[in-house]
Amino acid sequence: MDNWFKSRWFVRGISLAFAIALYVFVQVEMDQYQNDSRLLHDSGDDAQTVEDVPVNIRIDNDSYVVSGVPEVASVTLEGTRGTLTATAQQKNFDVYVDLEGLEEGKHTVDLQHSGIPDDLNAYIEPKTIEVTIEERESEQFDVTVDPFNTDKLPDGYEIGEVQADPGQVTITSSKEVINQIAIVKVFVDVAEATESIDSREVPVKVYDANGNELSVLVEPESINASVEINNPSKTVPVSVETTGEPPEGYSLSSISANADEVEVSGTNEVLQNIEEVSTEAVDLSDITESGTVDVGLDLPDGASVPDSGAIEITVELEQTRTFEAVPINVENIGNGQDISFTEPENQEMDITVTGSQEDVSELSADDFNILIDAEGLEAGEHEVPITIESPDAIEVNGEFEQAAVEIS
Known part of the structure; x- marks a missing residue:
């Protein structure tokens, strides 16, 4: 076979066969094209398709309604180029379905056209449609x-x-x-x-x-x-929640919200289940000073309050302190008399003071005067009441109520 391809006559024969096959193929395609052209161009020398041409309905619209009519159709125009181009661009023609005189029911009808120049041929797609004519009715609805x-x-x-x-x-x-x-x-x-x-x-x-x-x-x-x-709302009371205990030496005197009530917003469904609003729990173990703190509100899902949803809480603490070895003073000792303490020893004692945290935190031992009154005491041993003078609103408890003294 290799020898065949080396032969010039074999190669020429193959080339001729391909040429003939190509000629036949082109001729068949040209014949098909001419046949199609004759179908589209029975007359004239050009064709153009206009898409989306509105379809009008000719019928008594006051009495009937029609279904099955397409909103648009395609129109293929054939003819001389000048007339064809102007008509296709201006679209100054109508496509319609004429249903005048037809009774109610289903009908097969052709789409028609008007306004297309006589020297143009027109082909509408779709050509035939099935329509349904029904009596028109109007009714009011809420x-x-x-x-x-x-x-x-x-x-x-x-x-x-x-x-x-x-x-x-x-x-x-x-x-x-x-x-x-x-x-x-x-x-x-x-x-x-x-x-x-x-x-x-x-x-x-x-x-x-x-x-x-x-x-x-x-x-x-x-x-x-x-x-x-x-945005419904209601006013409800506020309750303050606490947790823990104050540190040692402190006790809670009072805790209250600075607003007795708050306005809560939410849907009516949410609000109907809210009778009061609690604060988030205030941890007393962290508080060593009286004053105010901002605490959030524990609101149900879907509820809100103005601003940040926090409220100011006032905390009042009571503080207890002990002052050790406070001197005991002696008043009205007689001339030439001398006094010595048997109890408490060293003529001093401890005192425990209680009051508001603001007041107690400012105190020192110098703010207290511990004393006994020796007026009229004769030589010998005596039990003498101890008096403690202190600032107002401060509760003081001494280590001893009486002093055992000896007058000499």
Whole structure:
């Protein structure tokens, strides 16, 4: 076989065969093209297709409704280039279906055209359609307003009253379609709304019982919808919660909220279960000074209060301190007399003081005067009451109530 390809005559033969096959293929394609052209160009020398030409319906629209007519059709124009181009660009012709004189029911009819110059041929696609003619009927329906995205309202907000203006629309279609109407409504988006929606224009939608939207004539096509957005609130008392005990040396005198009540906002469903609001627990073990602290409120889900949701709490502590070895003073000792203490020894004793934390924290031993009155005491041993002078509002307890002394 290698010898064949080395032969010039073999190669020439193969080339000739390919040339003949190519010629036959091209000739067949040209014949097919000419046949197609003859179908499209019985006359004239050019063709152009105009897409999306509106289809008009010729019928008594006051009495009948028609289904099955396409909204648009394609028109292929043939003819001389000048007329063809102008007609295709201007589209100053009509495509229509003539149903005048036909009775109710189903009919097979042709699409027709008017306004196309006589020297152009026109081919409409689709050429034939099946239509249904039905008696026209009109009926009034109530319109409902359906707010949606209610789950995207801010916390505490809820839908109040809704209103449609007008509250009714007139729907026109065939009797069969009118009987299918189950729902006539408008939709209002309330996502993130914090204020009422007033007279928003929205289109009317018509559905059957299965939720399928129906194509009907609605008058008016749109209505004004209003949706009330509410943020209900109620005033409830505040209770203060605590945990733990004050550090050693301190006790809780009082704790109270600076506001007896707070206004709580939320939906009515949330608010109906709220009779009071508690603060977050105040840990007393961390407090060593009287004063005010800001504490958050323990609010149920869906409830809120103005600002940050915190409240000011006033804490009053009572403090107890011990002053050791405070000297005991002696008053009214007689001339020439001398006094010595048997108990307490060293003529001093410990005292424990209690009062408000602000007052007690400022005290020192010098603020107290411990004394006994030796007036009239004769030589010998005596039990003498001990008196402690202290600042106002301070409770003092001494280590001893009496002193054992000896007068010499």
